[in-house]
Amino acid sequence: MKVLLSGNEAIARGAYEYGCxxxxxxPGTPSTEILENxxxxxxxxxxxxxxxxxxxxxxxxxxxxxxRALCAMKHVGVNVAADPLMTLTYIGxxxxxxLVSADDPGMHSSQNExxxxxxxxxxxxxxxxxxxxxxxxxxxxxxxxxxxxxDTPVILRMTTRTSHGKGLVEIGxxxxxxxxxFERDFSKYVALPMNARKRRVVVAERxxxxxxxxxxxxxxxxxxxxxxxxxxxxxxxxxxxxxxxPDAPVLKIGMPxxxxxxxxxxxxxxxxxxxxxxxxxxxxxEQIKAEGIKVYGKEYFPEIGExxxxxxxxxxxxxxxxxxxxxxxxxxxxIPRPPVFCPGCPHLxxxxxxxxxxxxxxxxxxxxxxxxxxxxxxxxxxxxxxxxSIGNAIGMEKALGSGKGIAAVIGDxxxxxxxxxxxxxxxxxxxxxxxxxxxxxITAMTGGQPDARTGWNCEGEPTGKMDFELVxxxxxxxxxxxxxxxxxxxxxxIVKRELEADHLSLIISQGPCVLYPQxxxxxxxxxxxxxxxxxxxxSKIGCQAIYRTMEKTEKGRFKWNxxxxxxxxxxxxxxxxxxxxxxxxxRKGE
Amino acid sequence: MNKxxxxxxxxxxxxxxxxxxxxxxxSEFFKRQGYDVxxxxxxxxxxxxxxxxxxxRIGKKVYxxxxxxxxxxxxLSFEKMEALRWLYYVKPDGIIVSSNxxxxxxxxxxxxxxxxxxxxxxxxxxxxxAKILDIVSALKELGNDKVTNVIMIGALSTMFDFEPEKWLxxxxxxxxxxxxxxxxxxxxxxxxxxxx
Ligand code: SF4
Ligand code: SF4
Numbered sequence: 043m044k045v046l047l048s049g050n051e052a053i054a055r056g057a058y059e060y061g062c063x064x065x066x067x068x069p070g071t072p073s074t075e076i077l078e079n080x081x082x083x084x085x086x087x088x089x090x091x092x093x094x095x096x097x098x099x100x101x102x103x104x105x106x107x108x109x110r111a112l113c114a115m116k117h118v119g120v121n122v123a124a125d126p127l128m129t130l131t132y133i134g135x136x137x138x139x140x141l142v143s144a145d146d147p148g149m150h151s152s153q154n155e156x157x158x159x160x161x162x163x164x165x166x167x168x169x170x171x172x173x174x175x176x177x178x179x180x181x182x183x184x185x186x187x188x189x190x191x192x193d194t195p196v197i198l199r200m201t202t203r204t205s206h207g208k209g210l211v212e213i214g215x216x217x218x219x220x221x222x223x224f225e226r227d228f229s230k231y232v233a234l235p236m237n238a239r240k241r242r243v244v245v246a247e248r249x250x251x252x253x254x255x256x257x258x259x260x261x262x263x264x265x266x267x268x269x270x271x272x273x274x275x276x277x278x279x280x281x282x283x284x285x286x287x288p289d290a291p292v293l294k295i296g297m298p299x300x301x302x303x304x305x306x307x308x309x310x311x312x313x314x315x316x317x318x319x320x321x322x323x324x325x326x327x328e329q330i331k332a333e334g335i336k337v338y339g340k341e342y343f344p345e346i347g348e349x350x351x352x353x354x355x356x357x358x359x360x361x362x363x364x365x366x367x368x369x370x371x372x373x374x375x376x377i378p379r380p381p382v383f384c385p386g387c388p389h390l391x392x393x394x395x396x397x398x399x400x401x402x403x404x405x406x407x408x409x410x411x412x413x414x415x416x417x418x419x420x421x422x423x424x425x426x427x428x429x430x431s432i433g434n435a436i437g438m439e440k441a442l443g444s445g446k447g448i449a450a451v452i453g454d455x456x457x458x459x460x461x462x463x464x465x466x467x468x469x470x471x472x473x474x475x476x477x478x479x480x481x482x483x484i485t486a487m488t489g490g491q492p493d494a495r496t497g498w499n500c501e502g503e504p505t506g507k508m509d510f511e512l513v514x515x516x517x518x519x520x521x522x523x524x525x526x527x528x529x530x531x532x533x534x535x536i537v538k539r540e541l542e543a544d545h546l547s548l549i550i551s552q553g554p555c556v557l558y559p560q561x562x563x564x565x566x567x568x569x570x571x572x573x574x575x576x577x578x579x580x581s582k583i584g585c586q587a588i589y590r591t592m593e594k595t596e597k598g599r600f601k602w603n604x605x606x607x608x609x610x611x612x613x614x615x616x617x618x619x620x621x622x623x624x625x626x627x628x629r630k631g632e
Numbered sequence: 633m634n635k636x637x638x639x640x641x642x643x644x645x646x647x648x649x650x651x652x653x654x655x656x657x658x659s660e661f662f663k664r665q666g667y668d669v670x671x672x673x674x675x676x677x678x679x680x681x682x683x684x685x686x687x688x689r690i691g692k693k694v695y696x697x698x699x700x701x702x703x704x705x706x707x708l709s710f711e712k713m714e715a716l717r718w719l720y721y722v723k724p725d726g727i728i729v730s731s732n733x734x735x736x737x738x739x740x741x742x743x744x745x746x747x748x749x750x751x752x753x754x755x756x757x758x759x760x761x762a763k764i765l766d767i768v769s770a771l772k773e774l775g776n777d778k779v780t781n782v783i784m785i786g787a788l789s790t791m792f793d794f795e796p797e798k799w800l801x802x803x804x805x806x807x808x809x810x811x812x813x814x815x816x817x818x819x820x821x822x823x824x825x826x827x828x
Contacts, residue, residue: 208659381681382680413680589738
């Protein structure tokens, strides 16, 4: 039976069909839906981990115990997981181990566009890259097989398009693979220098075997075609190329590392010219060139950004393979529509307080609250990676000589992911900055996955709820305050006082996300337009439900109104209005 | 339209308008009629009031999930300013259908931009054959402001020779039970609006 699946759904299906028994992940676009879908298969135990390093470590443990295990993360998550990965490559596996890296060319929702195929070469392990959903499913099975046959972790590399794009997939039944159990093997599983030196040699031998395997596997296939120019391509680039040039002779690489060099030599010898078509880095191209084989690639294709059919077409025009067509001009005739905070978002109140208290520097982090960096708040000055806000704030303080007016803002999930150690650093190295955890008790940005602060797990079972206040006190933070960001005056007073204080403080700002885990239900507010004096104070809190009307006051200024379909009733705006114009909806018609 | 002819359908709108569901329904429908289908959209920041676009591609064999710029056969825009923004994506002889719904981006409140008043005129000036549907009135009449997506599917259905019943089969399965009736009405409304 064929069903329409996204690449991420197909990976989950693959995990099911190919006998995976354990899966872990930390949410991150574009990888999040993998675990969300694995969750539907009761044969697979799955869990959200506090970060990608832990997710990888638990999956490694499952593999050591002889189970097929998969962990999934976005590309930058692999940086966090790199530590265990770079030694797992020496140790090898017992049950098949697959790490899914979902890269984000074009940076649709990421801070960089690193090409994680490079990790495979770095770690000396195979990487498989599917070009559509059917292959995404099939390659999970191949990856498990390769992992077990060659005693190696395997990376399955997706990109935003292959992860989120949908296509028809032939689905099948699950094949159970026994959990083999753990067997002590000191020389393999304990990476002491004396063992690791021996394993290093094993890795080199394994790489040789994988190179031979690359020559024979059907992951790398030649598709005959017309013309005297041949193409070597991989992943999403393959489908764009076939779209633009359906009859192209192609060597389609399903395993970009290690490459089938003999096969490539033979393929190249058939054509006048061979062009490598690959998104982001010249990963395949450089490996081929290093073998002294003449191919073309990045002369025509960009190294930056996501590919699309028109980018491939334009490059082929540049290469002289295609004739120029009329180019379409994409001039923007409309005004921008940047993303904004949800109406009544709990982050609004805390950023308004920081703004009003005139925080000098706000180091930021990764989550919905990164939106505070743009209009209307413009209250976030840095954003590097998960958890960086705290360390960045401390460094600023050390360089500038004072922590006064410096705040770090981080969400609950990001704090658990990588902020805890930053907090330890702050206490240990006598920082005096103000750290704010904007705590909505959910991972909102990626669509509302539970975290250690939520109170239930991936399977929906109740579980422990991390207490930030207790944690902070145990670490040694003396000044810890819990605030409700919808109480404006109180929040402002504490923020102001702590920004000016000579000590380290932690402000935990607690309020529910309006979307997750379910839409909040609170009484809405409306504006009695007659009372509105057009002072525009309510518009300062950055709520998108509040808009400027075309109605003017006698002085000719525009009045402001609330879109009651959007309002979620947080009650911030009413605290801004001095003229009794904003009221709870129950007072309407009084 | 002939069976199995390749078509590129572009859906455009704003987060929360039900674009992804519309493209799911279409994809499932064409799959059942024997087509190969690929579709793609970019999630992420879009769910916070940003632009949402979905590419649906059908044919005997489809490779790329993305429509090439300037090669959409059909554009269905759920918001009129977005129609203007994406006009260039449509083939010169492509079909353009836009809702007359106006969704003002919150950024307008900052005073940095104004929502252009003459959007519809500008669409028609560039593409005189564009169809602007009065979805504002249709939603009022139907008493449900969440059915733009199924009205649009109704509009799309008039461009193919399949029985309306076949479309409704998929729609009925895809929407929650308690709103099946209003969605059937929305589908028929979409067909009716295209006739005018
Ligand atoms: S109460 Fe005011 S600030 Fe809060 S969501 Fe409603 S309109 Fe926005
Ligand atoms: S999803 Fe939740 S946390 Fe994110 S902007 Fe909306 S209300 Fe705020």
